[in-house]
Amino acid sequence: MKTTITKENNAVIFSLNGRLDSNSAPLFEQELHEFMTAPSAHLVFDCNKLDYISSAGLRVILNIAKAYKSGQFLFSTCAMQEHVQEVFEISGFDSFITIYPSVDASLAVLKNQQ
Amino acid sequence: MKTSFQIHNDLAELDTLLEQLQILQQKWSLPKKCLSEINLILDELITNAIQHGGDKKNYPIEVTLAKTGRELTIEVVDAGPPFDPTINALPDTSLPLEQRQCGGLGIYLAKKFCDCWHYSRSNNENVLILQKTLPKDCG
Numbered sequence: 001m002k003t004t005i006t007k008e009n010n011a012v013i014f015s016l017n018g019r020l021d022s023n024s025a026p027l028f029e030q031e032l033h034e035f036m037t038a039p040s041a042h043l044v045f046d047c048n049k050l051d052y053i054s055s056a057g058l059r060v061i062l063n064i065a066k067a068y069k070s071g072q073f074l075f076s077t078c079a080m081q082e083h084v085q086e087v088f089e090i091s092g093f094d095s096f097i098t099i100y101p102s103v104d105a106s107l108a109v110l111k112n113q114q
Numbered sequence: 115m116k117t118s119f120q121i122h123n124d125l126a127e128l129d130t131l132l133e134q135l136q137i138l139q140q141k142w143s144l145p146k147k148c149l150s151e152i153n154l155i156l157d158e159l160i161t162n163a164i165q166h167g168g169d170k171k172n173y174p175i176e177v178t179l180a181k182t183g184r185e186l187t188i189e190v191v192d193a194g195p196p197f198d199p200t201i202n203a204l205p206d207t208s209l210p211l212e213q214r215q216c217g218g219l220g221i222y223l224a225k226k227f228c229d230c231w232h233y234s235r236s237n238n239e240n241v242l243i244l245q246k247t248l249p250k251d252c253g
Binding site for chain 2: 019021022023051052054055056058059062065066069082083087090091092095096
């Protein structure tokens with residue numbers, strides 16, 4: 001899986017491209033290290049080009065959600081392909097992670113934050 | 115229609131799994147969503163077998179897929195330590211974030227995307243047989 005990182009005002013956007021499985025999850029987790037340990041900006045995962053996710057990928061996302069739970073910054077996901085969103089929902093992750101329809105929708109919510 | 119292939123107990127082999135399934139997708143004209151579900155079932159079972167395979171290196175995992183009409187049968191056989199996923203504790207997906215753990219989520223997903231499964235241990239091998247009814251356009 002390839003990730004592209006862009007910054008937009010007060011948010012960092014990770015665009016995920018490819019497959020997030022037990023093969024690619026460890027490197028992805030490393031890339032997210034600073035966000036896991038000390039979140040210092042809002043974080044958005046753009047899943048438009050995420051073709052596949054397994055439980056190994058969900059584990060990384062769960063850890064990020066936990067890291068963002070208590071702080072002042074927000075974490076959200078957006079633009080998921082239908083079959084990826086289904087895996088997300090079956091796992092119950094949609095109850096604590098917001099899935100917006102687009103990057104713009106994610107950012108619009110953040111604009112009202114600090 | 116039946117096909118078999120071997121996966122070695124190395125996570126890089128998940129790419130081999132995908133290649134094999136893509137060949138099958140063409141042969142059986144499977145829709146993308148369907149392929150993705152079969153991929154997820156096998157990914158979770160194989161990852162589990164590899165990660166819990168203990169010290170026994172280089173044993174292959176045998177995967178067989180057979181399709182009769184819309185009925186798909188998946189068989190996964192490995193020579194790892196005994197492990198019965200059908201009695202594995204499943205995660206409570208309704209728990210709030212703070213209490214959620216990731217253990218068991220892979221097995222849970224594999225179970226969710228098939229209709230039934232049966233485990234047996236024979237000849238020192240784990241034998242798991244799953245069944246899945248494919249969508250109407252897969253007949």
